[in-house]
Amino acid sequence: MVAMNPLRRVFVDTAYSLSAFLLAIPAFAFVVAGIAAGLGSMVVAGLGLAILVGTAYAARGFAHVERVRLVGMLGVEAPQPTYLRGRADDGGVRRFLAPLRDTQSWLDILWAVVGLATACFAAALAVAAWAAVLGGLTYWFWQRYIPFDDADNVTLAEILGLGHGRTPESLLYLGLGVVALVALPFVLRLGAAVHAGTARVLLCSRAELLDRMEVIEESRASAHRAEAQSLRRLERDIHDGPQQRLIRLGMDLGRARHQLADDPATAAATIDSAVAQTREAVEELRALSRGIAPPLLVDRRLAAAVEEMAAGQAFPVGVAVDVPRELPVAAETAAYFVVAEALTNVAKHSQATRAQVAVHQQDGVLVVTVDDDGRGGASLAPGRGLAGLRERLAGVEGHLEVASPEGGPTRLLATVPLS
Incomplete structure (x- = not known):
C-alpha cells in the first residue's frame, strides 16, 4: 500500500467506505436479480443461459470498477485477471458461454453479493465514527437548542456521577468527542481494510496466483536453458x-x-x-x-570461496562479504557464479586495474555487486556471457542489472531471493 499523509488517509478511507456502499447496492441488486432471473428462466431454451452470461459480464464490470478504486484510492496493487475467452476452433455456443466456464467470473459474482455486507460494515463504521467525533466536539454549541428541565432530566453525566446540569454533560461529550477523534483513523482504516481485503481476495488473488505460476514456470525454463548452456560450454571446454x-x-x-x-x-x-x-x-x-561445483564453496561456504577467487585474479580485487554462514544452496551457488562470471569478464574485456566485490544480505535478498574501473561497454545482449548469467539468475528468481557506460566504470548488480 502506498504511504499517505495521515490526514489525507482519513478522508480517503472515508470516501472509499462511503462510495463502497453506493457501488455495492446496484451491484448486489443487479447480480442477484440476474442470477434469480437466469435460473428461473432455464426452462426456456437459451434464455436462462443468456441472462446468466449477461449477469457475468455485469459482475465483471462492477469488479473492474472496484479494482480501479483499490489502485486509485488506496494505492493497493490490484492485478487485472485474464478472463477466459473462446478459442477460434470452439463452436459459437461454447464461445458464448465462455464467461460461465471462467472461475473468475463466478468470483466476480460472489464479490457482488459479499461486497454488500463488507460495504455496509465499512460505511456504518465511517458514519458512526464521524458522528461521534463531530457530535461530541460540537455538543457544547448545539446543546443550548435542546429543551432541558433541571428538575426532571437525568443526563449521562449525572448517571456517571460527574454532576447535574448542562456543563458536566457538555464536558463529558467533549471528552468523548476527543476520544473518538483519536480513534477515528483506526476505525476508518479497519472498515476500509475489511472491504478492500475481501475485494483483493475475491477479485485479485487468483490473478496474482496465476502470475506467480507464470513467473515460476519462466524461472524453471530459464534454469533449464542456463543448465543446457552450461553443459554445452562444459562439453566444448572439455573437447578443446x-x-x-x-x-x-x-x-x-x-x-x-x-x-x-x-x-x-x-x-x-x-x-x-x-x-x-x-x-x-x-x-x-x-x-x-x-x-561445476567449487569444492571450497561446498566446504567453507560463500565468503571463503569468493575470497579465494579474488586472490587468484591477475589484478587486485577488494572483497567485502557480510552474509550468514548458512545460506540456501541455490542462492549461494548463484551468487558465486555471479562473481565468477563478472571477474572473468573483467579479466578478458574490461582492461581494468582493480575491482571490488561486495556481497550482503538485505530484506531477505542476497545482493551481489561487482565494480571495476575498466573501459565499460558491458551489456546483457544475447550471446554474451552476462546474458547466460541472467538466465542462471532467472532460474532462482534473481535479477541482474549492468551499468557500464563507454569509458567506464562498470557496475554489475545481482539480487538473489533467499526464500
Whole structure:
C-alpha cells in the first residue's frame, strides 16, 4: 500500500467506505436479480443461459470498477485477471458461454453479493465514527437548542456521577468527542481494510496466483536453458582442452615407447613433455570442476570461496562479504557464479586495474555487486556471457542489472531471493 499523509488517509478511507456502499447496492441488486432471473428462466431454451452470461459480464464490470478504486484510492496493487475467452476452433455456443466456464467470473459474482455486507460494515463504521467525533466536539454549541428541565432530566453525566446540569454533560461529550477523534483513523482504516481485503481476495488473488505460476514456470525454463548452456560450454571446454591434451599424451607415450630402444634421450624428453601435458590437463580439469561445483564453496561456504577467487585474479580485487554462514544452496551457488562470471569478464574485456566485490544480505535478498574501473561497454545482449548469467539468475528468481557506460566504470548488480 502506498504511504499517505495521515490526514489525507482519513478522508480517503472515508470516501472509499462511503462510495463502497453506493457501488455495492446496484451491484448486489443487479447480480442477484440476474442470477434469480437466469435460473428461473432455464426452462426456456437459451434464455436462462443468456441472462446468466449477461449477469457475468455485469459482475465483471462492477469488479473492474472496484479494482480501479483499490489502485486509485488506496494505492493497493490490484492485478487485472485474464478472463477466459473462446478459442477460434470452439463452436459459437461454447464461445458464448465462455464467461460461465471462467472461475473468475463466478468470483466476480460472489464479490457482488459479499461486497454488500463488507460495504455496509465499512460505511456504518465511517458514519458512526464521524458522528461521534463531530457530535461530541460540537455538543457544547448545539446543546443550548435542546429543551432541558433541571428538575426532571437525568443526563449521562449525572448517571456517571460527574454532576447535574448542562456543563458536566457538555464536558463529558467533549471528552468523548476527543476520544473518538483519536480513534477515528483506526476505525476508518479497519472498515476500509475489511472491504478492500475481501475485494483483493475475491477479485485479485487468483490473478496474482496465476502470475506467480507464470513467473515460476519462466524461472524453471530459464534454469533449464542456463543448465543446457552450461553443459554445452562444459562439453566444448572439455573437447578443446583436456581431451586434446589426453590425446596428445597418448601419442607422446606411444612415441616414447618406440624411442626407448633406439634413442633413450629423446624418449626421456618425450616422457617429460607427456608429464607436462598431464599436469596441464589436471589443472584444466580442476578449473572445469570449479565451474561445476567449487569444492571450497561446498566446504567453507560463500565468503571463503569468493575470497579465494579474488586472490587468484591477475589484478587486485577488494572483497567485502557480510552474509550468514548458512545460506540456501541455490542462492549461494548463484551468487558465486555471479562473481565468477563478472571477474572473468573483467579479466578478458574490461582492461581494468582493480575491482571490488561486495556481497550482503538485505530484506531477505542476497545482493551481489561487482565494480571495476575498466573501459565499460558491458551489456546483457544475447550471446554474451552476462546474458547466460541472467538466465542462471532467472532460474532462482534473481535479477541482474549492468551499468557500464563507454569509458567506464562498470557496475554489475545481482539480487538473489533467499526464500
